Amino acid sequence: MSESHHEHESSFWKKYIFSVDHKIIGLQYGITSLIFLLFGFTIMMLMRWQLAYPEQPLPVIGKIFGENRMPGGIMLPEFYNQLGAMHGTIMVFLGVVPLAVGAFGNYIVPLQIGAPDMAFPKLNMASYWSFFVGGVIMLVSFFVPGGAASSGWTSYPPLSDIATVGQTMWLFGMAFLITSSLLGSVNFIVTIFQLRVKGLTFMRLPFFVWAQLVTSFLLLLAFPPLEAASVMQLMDRLAGTSFFLPSGLLISGQPLANSGGGSVLLWQHLFWFLAHPEVYVLILPAMGIVTEILANNTRKPIGAYKLMVYAIIFLGFMSFIVWAHHMFLTGMGTAISSFFQATTMIISIPSVVILAAFFLTLWGGAIRFTIPMLFALAFLPMFGIGGLTGLPLGLAAADIHLHDTYYVIGHFHYIVAPGTIFALFAGIYYWFPKATGRKMNTLLGHLHFWPSFVCMNLIFMPMFIQGLAGVSRRLYDGGLTYAHAQGALHWNVFISMAVWTLALSQIPFIINLLVSMKCGEKVGDNPWEATTLEWATPTPPPHGNFTRELSVYRGPYEYSVPGASRDFSPQYEEKP
Amino acid sequence: MKKFNTSTCSLIISVILLGVPAYAATIKGVVSYEGEVPNLKPIDMGADAICLSKHGSAVMPQILVLDENKKMANVLVQIVSGLPKQEYPVPTEPVVLTQEGCQYHPHVVGVQVGQTVKVLNPDGTLHNVHALCKVNAEFNLAMPKFRTEMTKVFDKVETMFPIKCDVHPWMAGWVAVLAHPYFNVSQTNGAFEIANVPAGTYELEAWHEKLGTQKASVTVTADETKEVNFTFSRP
C-alpha cells in the first residue's frame, strides 16, 4: 500500500485526473457539474430572449449561432426545441444530480462515516469518467445534422422515435449517465453499510448520510427501467421496431412504414418510473445538506431526528408508486388516477414532517447568520412554496387545467432552483473550508445571496400567474399566437430581465470560488465548530482521510449539551 | 464557383461547341383530361386568419387543375430512358418554391440533383417545410414569418415525394429530383416543352399525383420538333 501511495505522489495524472481518491473524484464531479450548470443556465438565458422578444434578433452574439440555428440572430423554433430539451437534460442529469450526489456525496459521505475512502475506489473513478463521456456526447450532439435532441427532456414518442439523429445521441449519452449513476449508487450503499466507523450506528448517522443512502437506493432501482426504455427507443430508431409506435400512425398524412402494435404510453410509464424518484434524487441530498447547516448554525440538535429518518425512508419508498401522476391526462381511467392521486397526497406527509422538523430546529436557536445558513434558511420557504404548489398538480381534476402549463414549470423550479440549488450553494460555502483550508468571502457571499434570492422569486412567481392563465410550456414564441395567453404575456419580459439579473448575481460567486482558494481567510480543521466526523480530519484531508483511530460515542447533532464545556460535543468525543 | 477546374471548363466548352447544334430537337405537347370533372370542395382556410386574408374568393385544391378546355396543369413529363449515360451540368439558377396564400407555387416542381431549391415564405405566417423524402435525407424545418427564404439541395435522384406543411394540413407540393434536365411541368393550358434534346429514341413518362403515370415513345432527329400529347382520365 505504501508503494501505491508513493505512486500517487509522483504522478500528476494519477493524482488529479485518474484519481481513485474519493475527495478528488468529488471535486472532479463538482467542477464538471458546476460548468454544466452554468451551461444549462446559459441555454436558458438564450431561450428567455426568444420568449421575451420573439422573432427579434439577439443583439451582439445572435449571429454566431449560424444560419441553421439563428439566421440573422433570430432563433428558429427547431433550435428553441433543442435548447429546451437540453436545458432539462443538462440541468437534471449533468448538473444538479452529479453535484448533489457525485460531488457532495463523494466528498462528504466517507468523511462523515469515518471511512478511509469509498468501498470501491476504482468503480468510483469509472463512475466519474462514464458521467464525463455521457456529458461530452450530449454536448457534441449540438453539432450533428439536425442538432441536439429536441423532443423535450422527457423524450416522448412517437415524436422522439422519428426525430433527428440528435435523439440517438441523447439515448447513448443517457446510457453512459445511467451506468455512471448505477456504479455510484452501488458504491454509496456499500460504503455506508460496510465502512461506518466503530460506534457509528444507523441512528447516529448524520442526516446527510441518510439522505444520500435513500437517494442511492432510488438511483439504483429507478434508473434501470429507463435504461430498458432507452434500449427500446434505440431499437425503434435504429432497427425499425415499433415498441412505441402504434398501428396506423400517420406522419404529415403519410402512413409510417412500420409494423405498429407498440404503445406510446409504455414509454411514459417507464420514463416516469425513473423520473419521479429522480425528483426525490434532486431534493433529498439538498435536505441532507440543509440539515447539517441548520443544526450547526442554530447550535441546537435537529428537531425530531428519528422521525426525520423514518420520514425519509418512507419518502423513498413512496416515490416509487406515484409516477403516474405525471400522466393524468393520458386517459388512464378514474380508478387508477384515484390510486395515484392518493399516493401523491400521502407522499407529501413525510416532506411536511421534514420541513416541520427544520422549522422546529430554528425555534429558540442561537442562530448564526453565516452565508451557508442564509442559503439554507432560504431553502425552507422556497421548498415550501414548491411543495405546496405541487398539491393541485397531484389532484387529477386540477391537473386537467394546469397540466403542461407554466404553472408546472414554476412549481418544479421552485423546488429545484431556489430549493435544491440554494442548498447546494449552502453546501459549497459550508464545506469549502474543509476542502481548501480557507473560508469563502462573506461580503461576496452576501452579494451572491440577496440578489439571487430576490431574482429567483421574480422569475418563478410570475410563472404561476402565466400558468393559471393557461400559457403552455414549450412554446417557442412564449404563447404569442394564442389568444388566451395575451393577458399574461407581458410577464415574459419581466421574467427574462430577472433571469439576466440572476446571471449577473452569480458573478460574485464565481469570483469568490476562484479567489478564496488562494486568498481566502485561513481557518483551522473545524471552523464552524461542528460535531460530525468530517471535521476531525486534517484540512484538506489527505489520501486515506483520518490520521488517527476514531470511534463514535454520540449522535450527530449534540449541540449545546447541558453541562458540557463547549456548545458543541463532537461525535468522536467520549462521553464524560 | 471557385471549384471550377479545367475538366469542368472543357466539358462546358465542348457542350457549347459540339452539343448545342445536335441538341436542338424539341419535344412538346399538351396534357388533357377526359371524362367527368370531379366536383372539388374549396379549401377551408379558416384555421389561419392570415391564410384566409390572402384570398378574395374560394380557394380550390391543387390536386386537379384544369382550364376551361379541360387541359391539365401540374403534370410532370420527363424522359425516363434512352438518354446517353453522362453527367449533366447542374444549373446555377435555383428552383424557386413559394409558399403563397398558404399554397405551394408551383405545386409540382422538378429539380436536378445538386441544384439549389429556394423556398420562400412571403405569407407572414408560420409554415414548416416537411420534405417526406425516402432516398434523400428527410427534413422538417420551420419557417416562421421572419424567415422568408431558405435553401436546400437534394443530392440523390428521387422522383416524386411530397412536401407538406403541418401547420396548414391542406398544403402539399410535389418534388422530383432528376439526374438530367429533360423534364417539364405542364402549364395551366396543359402545354409542356422539353427543349435541346439530343437526337435519339426516348421513352417519356407523364406523372400526375392522383391519376398515375402514362408512357409514350418518341424518336427525334436534330433540329426537329415532335409533338407528344397525353390524356388522363379517372380510372
Add this chain to the structure above:
Amino acid sequence: MQEIPYTVAVRQDTGLYNAKMGIWLFLASEVMLFGGLFSAYVLLRVGAGEHWPLGATYLNVAIGTFNTFVLMSSSITMLMAWASLKMKNFGHFKMYQGITIALALLFLSVKGYEYSMKFKHHHFPSDNTFLAIYFTLTGIHALHIIGGVVVNSYLWGPGSKMWQAEPERFTNRIEVAGLYWHFVDLVWIFLFSVMYLL
C-alpha cells in the same frame, strides 16, 4: 493511510464483505432492468390481444430447451469452481471454470445460429412487436453472457494469479462472479419460458 476495511473479511453487523453486498445491489438493479423489459413485454402482449403470435411459430423450442440445459449446466460448474476453491483444490477450479466458459461460448454459438436462421428466413425485429421484444430481450441477455464470459475468462486466466497471494480474496471473487452468473442463468429461464413457451 488506512486500508479499506472488509474487502475480504466479513463485517459482523451486515454479515457480508464489500464486494458481495455490491453484487447483490447490482443484481437488484438488474432485476429492475429486466423487470422493465418484461413489463414492456406484458404491456405489448396485452395490447396486441389475439394478434400476438405463439412463441413456437417463430422459435425452435428444441434448440431453446437445449440452450437452457447448457446454461443451467454452466451454472452448476460455476458453483463447483467456487466449491473447489473452498476445498483448496486449484486444479479442479481450473477445470470447472474452464467448462463454465466453454458452456457459455456454446450457448452463444447456439444463440448466434438461431439469430442467423431468423435472418435467413427474413424475420427481423422490425417485423412485429413479438420479434422486436424477442431480439431486444435475448440481445441484452446475450450481452450479459458476453460480459460474464469476459470476467470469467479473466478470473480463469491472468486473474487467477491472485490465488497465490490472497486465496481468500480470490475465492470471494469467484463467489461474486458466480452470483452474477446464476442471475444471468435465472433470467434466461424466465426468458425461455416467456418467449418460447407462452
